Amino acid sequence: MFIEWRLNKHYKEGDKVVYNNIYYKCIQSHESFIEYGNPSQTNRILWTDDKILVELENNITLWSINKAYKKGDIVKFDYNLYYCIKNNLSNIMNSPPHRRDELWSFYKLENSKL
Structure with missing residues (x-):
């Protein structure tokens, strides 16, 4: 299940969020601070938007x-x-x-x- 991404929230590895209608999976536990940026800005560092991976995991x-x-x-x-x-x-x-x-x-x- 995907939840809306928010600032000032703790995310753990494996959490799933949606941001700007794109689905992401957390690949490193972190706190979502403004300095870190949103998932699209930290893709491949804190998040993955690999659609194939997300689809595969759901199957x-x-x-x-x-x-x-x-x-x-x-x-x-x-x-x-x-x-x-x-x-x-x-x-x-x-x-x-x-x-x-x-x-x-x-x-x-x-x-x-x-």
């Missing part, structure tokens, strides 16, 4: 048992992201680490803080 789910996954799904399992390369119904024996390269592949985001 990532935790891997779970007894769920049908389809090619292209992205899941989080033990602090890693995996990309589904073949449709499957999940069970403990076909979790991403157990069936890597057959059903799942590592999904790596450069400079990501997901």
Whole structure:
């Protein structure tokens, strides 16, 4: 959920804000002082406006048992992201680490803080 960005507010890593109709994710905890500027002025230092990253994060789910996954799904399992390369119904024996390269592949985001 995104909230309106405001001055004089403490933001922690992972907070999501909207400023001038652009969505940002906090990548470094900080207090929003006038001297720091708004998210568009501190993009890539305190905030990221990477639309792909924000969209991707909203589509990532935790891997779970007894769920049908389809090619292209992205899941989080033990602090890693995996990309589904073949449709499957999940069970403990076909979790991403157990069936890597057959059903799942590592999904790596450069400079990501997901």
